[in-house]
Amino acid sequence: MRIRSNAARVVFDRVTKAFGPVVAVNAVSFEIEPGTLVTLLGPSGCGKTTTLRMIAGLEMATGGRILIGDQDVTQLPATDRDVSMVFQSYALFPHMTVGENVAYGLTMSGFDKNEVRERAEEGLRLVGLAGYGKRLPSELSGGQQQRVAVARALVLEPAVMLFDEPLSNLDAKLRRRVREDIRELQQKLGLTSVYVTHDQEEALAVSDRIIVMRNAEIAQQGSPRDLYEAPADNFVADFIGDANLVEAEIDAVEDGEALVRIGAVQRRLPARGLGPGVVKVAIRPEAIRIARNGAAGAFVADVLKATYLGSHMEYTLATPLGEVFVVDPDIDRPAEAGDRVTVDLARRGVTLVRG
Amino acid sequence: MVNRTVALWLAVGLVGFAVLPWYGIEYGFWNFEWLFEGYPRDSDSAPAVVQVFLGGKPWLAPLALALLAPLAVLRRRKSDPLFARVLLLAGGGGLAYLLVQAFAIGLGGWQFGFLEALFGPLETRQFGLGYGALLVSAAFLFYFTQGLAARGAVKGDVFVVGSIGAIVALVGVFVFFPVLTILASAVRDGEGAFAPAAFLLRLMDHRIWGVDCLVGAYSCGVAWNSLLLAILTGVSTTVLGLAFALIATRTDFRLKRSLRVLTVLPIITPPFVIGLAVILLFGRAGAVTQFLEVTFDIPASRWIYGLPGIWFAQTLAFAPISFLVMIGVVEGVSPSMEEAALTLRADAWKAFTTVSLPLMRPGIANAFLLGFIESLADFGNPLVLGGRYSVLSTEIFFAIVGSQYDQGRAAMLALILLAFTLGAFYAQRRWVGKKSYTTVTGKGDSGLFAPLPKLVRFGAYGLALPWAGLTAVIYVMIMFGGFVQTWGHDHSFTLRHYIDAFAVTRGDFGLVWSGAAWNSFWTTLTIATIAAPLTAALGLLTAYLLARQRFAGRSSFEFGTMLSFAIPGTVIGISYILAFNVPPIELTGTGIILVICFVFRNMPVGVRAGVAAMSQLDQSLDEASLTLGANTFATVRRVILPLLRPAIVAALVFSFVRAITAISAVIFLVSANYDMATSYIIGRVENGDYGLAIAYSSVLVLVMMAAIGVVQLVVGKRRIGRRSLTERNAAAVVGEAV
Numbered sequence A: 001m002r003i004r005s006n007a008a009r010v011v012f013d014r015v016t017k018a019f020g021p022v023v024a025v026n027a028v029s030f031e032i033e034p035g036t037l038v039t040l041l042g043p044s045g046c047g048k049t050t051t052l053r054m055i056a057g058l059e060m061a062t063g064g065r066i067l068i069g070d071q072d073v074t075q076l077p078a079t080d081r082d083v084s085m086v087f088q089s090y091a092l093f094p095h096m097t098v099g100e101n102v103a104y105g106l107t108m109s110g111f112d113k114n115e116v117r118e119r120a121e122e123g124l125r126l127v128g129l130a131g132y133g134k135r136l137p138s139e140l141s142g143g144q145q146q147r148v149a150v151a152r153a154l155v156l157e158p159a160v161m162l163f164d165e166p167l168s169n170l171d172a173k174l175r176r177r178v179r180e181d182i183r184e185l186q187q188k189l190g191l192t193s194v195y196v197t198h199d200q201e202e203a204l205a206v207s208d209r210i211i212v213m214r215n216a217e218i219a220q221q222g223s224p225r226d227l228y229e230a231p232a233d234n235f236v237a238d239f240i241g242d243a244n245l246v247e248a249e250i251d252a253v254e255d256g257e258a259l260v261r262i263g264a265v266q267r268r269l270p271a272r273g274l275g276p277g278v279v280k281v282a283i284r285p286e287a288i289r290i291a292r293n294g295a296a297g298a299f300v301a302d303v304l305k306a307t308y309l310g311s312h313m314e315y316t317l318a319t320p321l322g323e324v325f326v327v328d329p330d331i332d333r334p335a336e337a338g339d340r341v342t343v344d345l346a347r348r349g350v351t352l353v354r355g
Numbered sequence B: 001m002v003n004r005t006v007a008l009w010l011a012v013g014l015v016g017f018a019v020l021p022w023y024g025i026e027y028g029f030w031n032f033e034w035l036f037e038g039y040p041r042d043s044d045s046a047p048a049v050v051q052v053f054l055g056g057k058p059w060l061a062p063l064a065l066a067l068l069a070p071l072a073v074l075r076r077r078k079s080d081p082l083f084a085r086v087l088l089l090a091g092g093g094g095l096a097y098l099l100v101q102a103f104a105i106g107l108g109g110w111q112f113g114f115l116e117a118l119f120g121p122l123e124t125r126q127f128g129l130g131y132g133a134l135l136v137s138a139a140f141l142f143y144f145t146q147g148l149a150a151r152g153a154v155k156g157d158v159f160v161v162g163s164i165g166a167i168v169a170l171v172g173v174f175v176f177f178p179v180l181t182i183l184a185s186a187v188r189d190g191e192g193a194f195a196p197a198a199f200l201l202r203l204m205d206h207r208i209w210g211v212d213c214l215v216g217a218y219s220c221g222v223a224w225n226s227l228l229l230a231i232l233t234g235v236s237t238t239v240l241g242l243a244f245a246l247i248a249t250r251t252d253f254r255l256k257r258s259l260r261v262l263t264v265l266p267i268i269t270p271p272f273v274i275g276l277a278v279i280l281l282f283g284r285a286g287a288v289t290q291f292l293e294v295t296f297d298i299p300a301s302r303w304i305y306g307l308p309g310i311w312f313a314q315t316l317a318f319a320p321i322s323f324l325v326m327i328g329v330v331e332g333v334s335p336s337m338e339e340a341a342l343t344l345r346a347d348a349w350k351a352f353t354t355v356s357l358p359l360m361r362p363g364i365a366n367a368f369l370l371g372f373i374e375s376l377a378d379f380g381n382p383l384v385l386g387g388r389y390s391v392l393s394t395e396i397f398f399a400i401v402g403s404q405y406d407q408g409r410a411a412m413l414a415l416i417l418l419a420f421t422l423g424a425f426y427a428q429r430r431w432v433g434k435k436s437y438t439t440v441t442g443k444g445d446s447g448l449f450a451p452l453p454k455l456v457r458f459g460a461y462g463l464a465l466p467w468a469g470l471t472a473v474i475y476v477m478i479m480f481g482g483f484v485q486t487w488g489h490d491h492s493f494t495l496r497h498y499i500d501a502f503a504v505t506r507g508d509f510g511l512v513w514s515g516a517a518w519n520s521f522w523t524t525l526t527i528a529t530i531a532a533p534l535t536a537a538l539g540l541l542t543a544y545l546l547a548r549q550r551f552a553g554r555s556s557f558e559f560g561t562m563l564s565f566a567i568p569g570t571v572i573g574i575s576y577i578l579a580f581n582v583p584p585i586e587l588t589g590t591g592i593i594l595v596i597c598f599v600f601r602n603m604p605v606g607v608r609a610g611v612a613a614m615s616q617l618d619q620s621l622d623e624a625s626l627t628l629g630a631n632t633f634a635t636v637r638r639v640i641l642p643l644l645r646p647a648i649v650a651a652l653v654f655s656f657v658r659a660i661t662a663i664s665a666v667i668f669l670v671s672a673n674y675d676m677a678t679s680y681i682i683g684r685v686e687n688g689d690y691g692l693a694i695a696y697s698s699v700l701v702l703v704m705m706a707a708i709g710v711v712q713l714v715v716g717k718r719r720i721g722r723r724s725l726t727e728r729n730a731a732a733v734v735g736e737a738v
Helices: A048-056 A098-108 A113-126 A142-154 A172-189 A200-206 A224-229 A234-239 B004-018 B048-053 B058-073 B081-104 B113-119 B131-150 B158-186 B196-203 B222-250 B256-268 B271-282 B287-296 B307-332 B335-343 B348-359 B361-377 B380-385 B392-401 B407-433 B454-481 B496-502 B518-548 B554-566 B569-579 B591-614 B619-627 B632-643 B645-661 B677-686 B690-715 B730-737
Strands: A010-019 A022-032 A037-041 A063-068 A083-086 A160-164 A193-197 A209-214 A217-222 A244-254 A257-262 A265-270 A277-283 A288-290 A299-308 A313-319 A322-328 A340-345 A350-353 B484-486 B490-493 B505-507 B510-512
Touching (some): A022 A063, A022 A217, A037 A172, A048 A063, A142 A172, A200 A224, A209 A234, A217 A224, A234 A350, A244 A322, A257 A277, B004 B058, B058 B131, B081 B131, B158 B518, B158 B569, B158 B591, B158 B632, B222 B392, B271 B307, B271 B677, B348 B361, B361 B407, B380 B677, B407 B554, B518 B591, B518 B677, B554 B591, B591 B645
Parallel strands (some): A037 A193, A037 A209, A083 A160
Antiparallel strands (some): A010 A022, A010 A063, A244 A257, A277 A350, A299 A313, B505 B510
């Protein structure tokens, strides 16, 4: 008995969901390729969970079309969709054993008894819980419960697997482990997966693609690297990783390259469709370097705060561009609050963004 | 692909139309003698199709049309707009037509003059609706809900829309229709004609609103009597409840656990039994009265009959309910609130009076209103102890069964009583319901309750302990009173009352249940046993819809299903008599009307218990089940119901016990064939046969204790591992629900 995947494409075509006058998802369109893991990322209330629940059929779209595979499922209730879901609260049935939980969907789908048993066992083996079938969910740890929930969803070989903030009830250490397990399983089985989280680090770690949502709409979508290195606007720049937003001026644009003045520094950056004038530049905290050995820097800055964090230092600096937040890997020669330092901008981690 | 649900209801409807008798059978719902008495040609038992052709009732024919209409769309897809339209039209139209013809043509032919003028007089007449009509109405109803579901109502869920439709229909027929009938009777004169003047006359009746007791020697109107009694009872039960609650939660009193037992007692005691015991203690021949007469030469009097007696008995009966409410309130005030006050230099007395007591204020108001409402609705104690002090609930009874026989007056009194209780409920919801000062949150609170200030502690002990002692004495009396010859005169031991009531003798054909009580005893048990599971099922289904589904009109739906809780039993009783005595729904004198009465009266408690239990179940459990391919029905059956066992126990126990202890509605609805235990006992009390009444009551209390045990055993405990949620017993769940 092997559990395979029936990975299918998911298409959202101008899908809208309104709760009375409140629009939770506003004419959102995207496509998810079979076998990939796509994350819906955004602050709370941005519509990401509603989007996920519309894929599941737990909420019905009030406009637009949803396709899974080639089938239009817009009007289909959850029961009839080939989708399974892993819940934030695990949602394991507390009155059934682990084995009964995993077998539940199989029984409901009308498999015969032997096959239900075999598949359930295989599912538990896949998540590393073979032999736990007789226990009650309450007798397992949080991480184990989450893996049972994954197994329960997996054994149905769904066209799409949905994860609704699956790690938010786990402690920080465990979160990394389970997230790696989920990613490994997803890649091994080639599952089409949609993953909701508000944790940008988690999103960067597990995703093939990330869809960032804001106020019921898509702010930007792309690979983790696209989003980190070329955020579309200051919202995305700030949401994925930290960013210092400073004012700059474009002097000229040639061949899609802009000549940008950031304070006293001149840079050539991809213009990203912007013309000459005052613009914003997002600078990653690690792109601001504190100059050592008296090397000439670009700015002079005053250290306002310095915090030792073991693996790195964090500084708040007052510069001619404004206050900036800086991460510096050099812990051997820390600056102290009140020092005056010179700083420089790195090659990477500096991008033009739309206001 | 044939739509199987539509096909099923089509078949049900056809059976109802063409096979089963259309009209109600005279001998009763479960009597099948009609099968051998001329069926299907006899006009009493003929199905509708025969009635159309042979019975001279052509107006039934259009029903067939509506019934068969869905055949046209049987093979269409649900998403086809025509499918929904045909079902909506056939179901809605069919149901409307069925009701219109049933109300328009009754026992005396046309029911309305203008119809007779229009169509000419009618030779034939119609009886109440029977099996056939029941099935056909159900078919129409579910056509309609399937049409709604096909149009996308409640995510297109056929099961959910169907359930909502069924509950709306049932509540409409068995709660709203009777209440409207009362309203209608109040505005009609003796001949049944519309007479607003009669309505005003009745409303302004001196016997209701008179204030002679303030200025003259006569007694006040019943409305004032009821209000005064309700306020007194509300205050006394609240004070006692608070005292008990403080002792139970904030002191190290050793007998705390036995205090909790007090809370179960009123649930399993028929309300008037307390009144009975009070007579045995303080009546003219009562133990205390005689003791006082012999020792202190205080002459025996009838002071207990009237306001003091009723107030006393009601306080005894309802204080435990207030205790249940107040325990939650006292525990709801976080200990760290008082600790904070103590660290801010308040002493124990100040901390209690300036922090804890104000935080309990909404809870106290709540307990008062509950006592107020219970007192208004109480029927048994005023009946037994009232003497010449009359209150609304008993006046209604005497207006209809006494020599006055005045339907209009009874309806008017019922309306006033209804207005009082609904007003109190409204006040409770509006004013208290929203205000919550509960300061205990989900977060761990490590504070410990500070000891109560001395004054409060001794006050609480001083009030509560004598009262608890009195309650204990009362229950001892109830158990003991059945074993003496004649209370107050001959206190020698006897089993006579038990033998009179429950004798079993050996006759020629085996055992003979010759005791006088057996008849009503078995009827009561049977009816309670039938009603309990129905109540629980309906209540929990409603709870599921309320807690888990979003649909248009959800709050009016909730109001409708909770309404019967606010209606006093006497009002329900009279409304059922007025509504179900004539076609189209003829139920008086049957056992069914008792079952229906219990189901709709007690359903709100099932709803409350279910909603409370379901709000502890994470919604994602249902959603997980749905995404795993189970439909709504399977989800309810396999995931929700098993997790709701405590609520099921609570609903079953409560409705069973209530069906046994209820008196106010029952006394209107019993008949020679279906006499209930409580109305039989009241009958004995009125004849002065206290011995048998007390003996019977104590047997009932024991039976109910046993029943609670059996239900808990059968339904069992919810097995969800080490941290089980089932440790709270059923009584506690009922308490929360109330």
